[in-house]
Structures are given as structure tokens and as C-alpha cells.
Amino acid sequence: MSAPGGLRDRDVDALSAEEAAAELAALADEIAGHDRAYYQDDAPAIADADYDRLRRRNEAIEARFPQLVRADSPSRRIGAPPAGGFAKVVHSRPMLSLNNGFTDADLAEFVAGVRRYLKELADDPSRPLAIMGEPKIDGLAVALRYEDGRFVVGATRGDGIEGEDITANLRTVRDVPDRIDDTLSVIEVRGEVYMTRADFESLNERQRDAGAKVFANPRNAAAGSLRQLDPMVTASRPLRFFAYAWGEISTPLADTHHGALDRLTRLGFAVNPIARLCGSVEEMVAFYHELAAQRSELPYDIDGCVFKVDRLDWQERLGAVSRAPRWAIAQKFAAERAETRLSAIRIQVGRTGTVTPVAELEPVTVGGVVVSRATLHNEDEIARKDVRVGDTVIVQRAGDVIPQIIGIVAARRGDDSEPYRFPEHCPECGSLAVREPGEVARRCSGGLICPAQAVERLIHFVSRGAYDIEGFGDRHVAAFYRDGLVRSPADIFRLHRRVAEIRDREGWGERSAANLLAAIEQRRRVPLDRFIYALGIRQVGEATARLLARTYQSYDGWREAMIAAADPAGEAYAELTAIDQIGPAVAADLIAFFREPHNLEALDALTEEVTVEDYVMPAARASSLSGKTVVFTGVLSTMTRSEAKAQAEALGAKVAGSVSAKTDYLIAGADAGSKAAKARALGVRTLSEAEFRDLIAG
DNA sequence: CAGCCTCGAGTTCT
């Protein structure tokens, strides 16, 4: 990609229009090539400074010949390609996570819960409930989509909703068949990519010999290998795959989970042979302990076992609570522990002012990862465990991820040790850190004057669920705040007027500045729910923001309503607290936010710069129940109350507790009492259990 | 009023 000779160095003022046009064409081509190398291949072909020079040359010529600016000019191109280099894939059905259990009692509770939920089991304790137990492989969950027998897309789990497209890499995994011999038009097979311990050892040996980085554990090695941008590298890594679940599917695989696994085996997938059907809690406990004992002899790492209700129709009825199915549990092995010295306690200030103590630890390896910090949660937690600076503490990684301090080694405490005194002032702004009665957290009362809170609020504003400005991470936000470039959300959208200041910053250049500004431009329009969430109002997270957006539809409508709600006797307040999930406490925080003049100013400044899109209802599955309010009463015979409620909600109904004029249907089981009478009085339509079942089936 | 469940806010390391 060399420059057309001679032209490149000529003074811009000396160029003829023809020469300028030719050079602009060449520059567009060349810069696009470098962008490709940089973003898609992750292998920049030239130095940043040289790249910047090309872009500046392009701009200089365009400035002199504005009529020659090309449609494909680099100066016009906005929007950076996906950061890591992988495209995103939306899972056809969400990839759920699992609830965890640790003790035998947790297993018993899981089984009891399933029995309570399924009416026929609740009624008949002697009725068998088959549960499938399988080892929980310590690897990476992926989804493989096959269409007409051909492997078409493979993705990581990601956040469960959206993952990364790693199809090319997955094709190199030997246990992932390229074709399956079956009539299924669509099947998405889910399972775990892992590496055996032996393969991991020899890979590390090779890496060491090659002077490349060695991996901490097989899991990390598998993860690192799958995230390679070059599939050839992945191909050289000894990855394996076990299938254990499925997503979208055109025809059911079987009636039971174990039947489905057999079917997957026949389709050509590797299915873990160590699986067992258990008929009682005792058998489950036995299986779990056998696996634990066998653990070190298995060729691969496992971190527990997974138990699943075997009957698929029951699985479906059990459904999921938030992000975990009710029909499965991950029974984890006890986490590895380590001892280390607590060298200091650092106090952090959160976006809402919460001051959180964090333990600084002498680095120690726990479960293959070096840990140097752990949260101490709050004042009470420190007191309860009597943690002191200088203590030897026991650390484990909760769920094998977040380090936590289990306790102290009392015997190793020095005589001069003193109980920890929790600071009563914000370490950042010096304001009093107050603890409301009944609350555990201490909060910095500095509010708007506390710089730590301001930075955290900005970090929240640009974070993923909020404005989601790519390439504007915590460090940059803090630095921009410190240097006065960004003090409020509105400032972010005024940054384009300060390109020069950004470009000249340490570590920044033409390209990074342009990328940031492009990422910001992309977010000049956001939907109302994201906007509300981004403001960081206390107790208003993603779910509550969506609720508010759905209720008030437009930014202006919401703003007006929140100001009007300040009158607790008024209609606006009643409307706000009538929203399901919004009570007096959440309402109070919303009102307080809008009562603060500074917040209103900041809001107005921000909406000068950005457009807030009205909330658009997601297309709900059309059903006779969508948008209806239903009430249950009496005892249902074929399902439990919670199951019926979940089903109704899945079809878009709102389930209320008592009958009112707003109720559309009362579903009456046996022995219906006062609610049925009230429904008759109000003329609310009453459905029998059978009628309700027809409704949900149709 | 107690006991669930959901949500929010805080956190670690690669």
C-alpha cells in the first residue's frame, strides 16, 4: 500500500485540482486499507503517527478543495467496527445461567422447590421425580447453530442475550462436527468448549519454549484460544467440546433430558459419559460426592455437577426466575482457599456516595489466578469478622470468580494490632460520611460537590447499559474530568469542539480522537429507557428505568410527571406509585432528583445536545391475555398459583392481587371466596380453570 | 408482618 510517488510530499497549495482529486482517491483507498488491517485483522500495518499524517494530509487537501471531498472520504466515515474484532450474535433463545448450590441441604431444597411448584408432585409425595446429574465442565459455554445439517454459526455465551461470533474458530474444534446427518432444519446445540489437563500442560510447554505467554489454567487456555482473531492459531490448540443442552430447535429432540443427550450423541456430538439419572435426593448427594472424589482423576477440570429435571415438559412448566431456570441447579465444589496478609484497607466512593472498604492483599494465587484485592462490603462486615490491617486472612473466590475474605487467622495476629476504625468522612471530598438508621452503608454527604461521585456518575452515564459510548472507559472518563474536559454529561456531546485538546493528550492521536468522537456521535439519539437509566438516579436501575419509560412514553411527559409528583397528594404521585415495583422509597428518590435545581439544569443542557426517542413497546407475543389484568382465586387443580401466574405473565398479562374495576378476568379455582363475589358485583368476567387453560393454550 | 422475589449497587480479574 505505498503512496503514489511524488505526490505525497508536495505542498498542498501547489496542487492542481486534478492532482488533488487523484491524491484524495489514493488516500481514501490507503486509509481504508489501514483501517481494515487495524480493526479487522488486529494488525496495524503502519505506525499511529504515520497514519495520523495520512489523515491530516487528506483533511488539508479537502480544506483547500472542498468541492472534491469524496463520498468515501475518511473524514466522513464515522463509527468504529466492533472493538474486539468479533461480530455480535443475538441468541435465538437466551443462554441462561444456573442457580448455585453448595451443601447437601441446597440439593434437598432444590428438589423440594420443584415438587412444590409442580402440582401433581406436590399432591403426591410418592410420585417419582427423575433428575439427571452430570459433571459441570470448567470451560466456556458456546452455542452451535446448524441449518439443514450444516454448521452455520457458533457463538460465545456473552451476557446470555448476545454473544460473539466465533464460527471460524469453532470450526477448528475437532469435536464440533461440520455436518450432522439429520432432517432437523434448525438445531442450536449448546455445550462447553474445554481443554484437557494433559493438553493444557503440553500447550504451556510449547508456549514456554516459544517464549509466548503461559496460561494460568485449562479454562483460561481454552478461553484465550477461542478468542484468537486468527482461526489458524485456534486450530493449533487442542480444544474439545461436550454437548449438554440446546437452544432453538425445529423439532423436539426427545421427551426427556437423557433422551435428548442420547439423540445428540447419535447426531455425532460428544456427550459426557459420566451422567446419571437420580431418583432421590440421596442418589443426587451420592453422585455429587462420587464426582468430588473422582475429580482429580478426570482428564479435565470440573467445578461441580449440574442437576436437571429429566422430563422436558416439566422443565418447560417450571420455567425460569430472572436469568436462571427453576429446573436446574449447579452444585459447586468447595472453592479453593488461600492465606495472605491484608496490607491495607482502601476506601472507595461509589456513584451514589456509598463508601466501600476494599482490602489490599499481598498477591496470592487462588484457583489459578492472582488475587490482590477483595471487597470488605461495609463497616459491619469488618466488625463482624474483626478484620484488621496487618492480619492474615483466608481468601476464596466466590463462585470461582469474585475474591472474598472468609475470615482471619487469629493465631497469627500481632500483639500491637488494633481494631479497624471506619472513617467518618469521605476520603475524596472530606464531607461527613453518614449512615442512615437501619442501613448498612455509609454514604458521603458531599453529593454534587464530591468529585469522586461526579466521576462515578459519568462512568455510569457512558457505561454499557446506559449511553454505551465505546472506547470511553473509566480511566479516560476520570482523566477527562480531572482536566476539565468533561464535567457533566452534556460536556461529552460538546467534545467535538475540543478535538485539538484531545488529540494532543498523552497517549492520544488523530485516530483515537476521531474514534471517540465517532462513538459519541453514534449516541446522539437514545431511547428513553436508556436515557433514564443513564442519569444514575438512586434505586433506578435498568428494570425500573424501562418501567418508567413504558409508563410515560416520552421524555417530556416523564419530566413533567416527575416534577408534578413532588406533591404527595397529587395525581402525578398516585400515578407514579401505582406502577408495579415502584413504591414510596423509589418515588422519593425520583422526586428528590427532580427537586434539585442543578439536576434540572444538567438535564436541560443534555437534552440541548441529544435526542431522546420515545419508548417503543417491544412487540409482545399476540395473545388473548396480552395487556389484560387478571386475578387468581381459589385452589387450582392442574397447576400451582405461582405457575399459573408465570404463564399468564409470559403471555403479557398483569397479575394483580385483588379484584377491582380494572380487572379483566378473575380465574377461579375450587373454593373461591370473597374475590368471586366481588367480581360478580363489579361485573368482572370469571373464568374457570379449564377456560383459563384453553386461553393459554390457544 | 413475615417471607419471598426482584432489583440495584458494589466488586475482581483477564
Added chain:
DNA sequence: CTCGAGGCTG
């Protein structure tokens, strides 16, 4: 991932 708080249900 975990804990605490708020809100709803019975």
C-alpha cells in the same frame, strides 16, 4: 457474584 433494601403476597 453477593449482599441489602424495597415491594408484593398471603
